[in-house]
Amino acid sequence: MKKQLAILFTLLWVSSTVFAQKEKWTPLFDGKSFKGWKQLNGQAKYTIENGEIVGTTVANTPNSFMATEKEYGDFILELDLKVDNSMNSGIQIRSLSKPDYQNGRVHGYQIEIDPSDRAWSGGVYDEARRGWLYNLNFNPEGKKAFRRDQWNHYRIEAIGNVIRTWINGIPTAHLIDDMTPQGFIALQVHAIGKDQKEGTQIRWKNIKIQTENLKASPVDNCPVENWMINSLSEQEKAQGFKLLFNGKDFTGWRAVHSDKMSGKHWNVVDGTMNVSPSDGSETGNDIVTTDQYGAFEMKFEFKLSEGANSGVKYFVNEAFDSGGKSGIGLEFQVLDDEKHPDAKMGAAGNRTLASLYDLIPSYKLDKRFQKKIGEWNQGRIVVYPNNIVQHWLNGFKVLEYERKSNIYDALVARSKYSKYQGFGAGDKGHLLLQDHGDNVSFRNLKIRELK
Numbered sequence: 001m002k003k004q005l006a007i008l009f010t011l012l013w014v015s016s017t018v019f020a021q022k023e024k025w026t027p028l029f030d031g032k033s034f035k036g037w038k039q040l041n042g043q044a045k046y047t048i049e050n051g052e053i054v055g056t057t058v059a060n061t062p063n064s065f066m067a068t069e070k071e072y073g074d075f076i077l078e079l080d081l082k083v084d085n086s087m088n089s090g091i092q093i094r095s096l097s098k099p100d101y102q103n104g105r106v107h108g109y110q111i112e113i114d115p116s117d118r119a120w121s122g123g124v125y126d127e128a129r130r131g132w133l134y135n136l137n138f139n140p141e142g143k144k145a146f147r148r149d150q151w152n153h154y155r156i157e158a159i160g161n162v163i164r165t166w167i168n169g170i171p172t173a174h175l176i177d178d179m180t181p182q183g184f185i186a187l188q189v190h191a192i193g194k195d196q197k198e199g200t201q202i203r204w205k206n207i208k209i210q211t212e213n214l215k216a217s218p219v220d221n222c223p224v225e226n227w228m229i230n231s232l233s234e235q236e237k238a239q240g241f242k243l244l245f246n247g248k249d250f251t252g253w254r255a256v257h258s259d260k261m262s263g264k265h266w267n268v269v270d271g272t273m274n275v276s277p278s279d280g281s282e283t284g285n286d287i288v289t290t291d292q293y294g295a296f297e298m299k300f301e302f303k304l305s306e307g308a309n310s311g312v313k314y315f316v317n318e319a320f321d322s323g324g325k326s327g328i329g330l331e332f333q334v335l336d337d338e339k340h341p342d343a344k345m346g347a348a349g350n351r352t353l354a355s356l357y358d359l360i361p362s363y364k365l366d367k368r369f370q371k372k373i374g375e376w377n378q379g380r381i382v383v384y385p386n387n388i389v390q391h392w393l394n395g396f397k398v399l400e401y402e403r404k405s406n407i408y409d410a411l412v413a414r415s416k417y418s419k420y421q422g423f424g425a426g427d428k429g430h431l432l433l434q435d436h437g438d439n440v441s442f443r444n445l446k447i448r449e450l451k
């Protein structure tokens with residue numbers, strides 16, 4: 001009996017030891033000093049009180065960062081924080097500070113701390129580089145995770161090109177990106193404006209990290225923002241997404257009103273679909289998906305040249321006679337609003353970027369979230385089973401309507417589509433990319449069907 005108990009205790013000890021090895025946490029903060037840390041950029045105050053790092057805002061200084069001296073690549077980081085509701089802050093990961101980049105300005109991934117009504121806490125911002133990579137507008141459950149006036153528990157997983165975040169156990173962001181594979185971790189105290197008072201504080205404690213035997217959390221329903229070109233992450237696959245464009249050729253596409261792919265103006269270069277410019281006499285060589293879709297979520301990126309016009313159409317019905325080579329369907333307008341005359345036509349701006357063309361104008365984004373001509377825009381079209389349709393642009397919902405409703409029918413009746421009986425009202429239809437005679441590029445076209 002004693003021998004059996006000894007064996008049992010040995011097995012339990014081995015099991016617990018193996019588990020401990022798998023969950024090996026290392027403190028990043030000793031609770032007493034800034035050993036292993038250094039301050040970068042701004043002059044905000046960092047102090048230690050009751051085993052906590054306290055960051056205090058100071059006027060007339062740029063963003064400040066208390067950064068680890070050591071750099072980290074793959075890791076799992078957990079910490080607790082509490083912030084004044086008037087502040088904005090963040091946690092830098094895989095970040096850098098180099099003399100040849102804006103005189104040492106800290107740049108890289110920032111996990112947002114945002115107690116404002118915007119509620120983007122847990123989102124991912126690319127500090128001093130590309131701006132927002134993942135806001136929480138498309139993750140309403142994640143926006144509820146952060147608790148004002150309380151301690152919040154953050155978990156950050158950075159494994160390979162996948163960055164995932166949780167606040168108080170709720171998934172808040174899932175980003176796929178590979179711009180910076182390694183860098184330091186830093187605690188930000190954001191600069192304050194002239195109308196903000198100095199002396200507001202943020203507190204951090206229980207800062208710990210894993211760097212060995214990392215095990216990623218299981219897939220979940222958190223929406224994914226994938227910045228890798230023409231690829232699907234494991235979570236996207238689990239959520240039902242598939243590629244509409246393989247990055248190499250036009251498999252799955254054909255010319256509208258034809259069983260073959262259009263040979264005019266369309267080509268694939270460096271993983272992008274490109275429609276080349278023409279003199280206007282040969283426009284209308286639109287291409288459509290071979291498959292048809294009903295309720296769906298479609299994600300795509302597009303890049304405009306100066307003065308360009310194009311569009312992404314859905315519920316395209318080839319039975320409609322367009323009198324040419326164009327397809328007829330609901331259109332997410334793709335347009336240079338500043339340079340193309342179509343933006344001034346129609347009614348109330350219903351032919352501008354991201355509008356439901358000739359029917360409903362889109363909400364115009366703040367300048368911070370608009371892309372310059374030649375930069376990639378992120379588009380999204382969502383058609384729910386109940387016929388609610390949304391247009392999204394660069395992370396913001398800019399339009400919503402109900403297909404087949406009385407209001408929708410009235411809008412169609414007053415538009416250029418009034419002659420097409422049942423326009424946009426089919427149960428399914430093709431997706432279309434438009435040739436309007438201008439140079440426009442597309443990539444990262446993905447879709448999942450909704451039930």
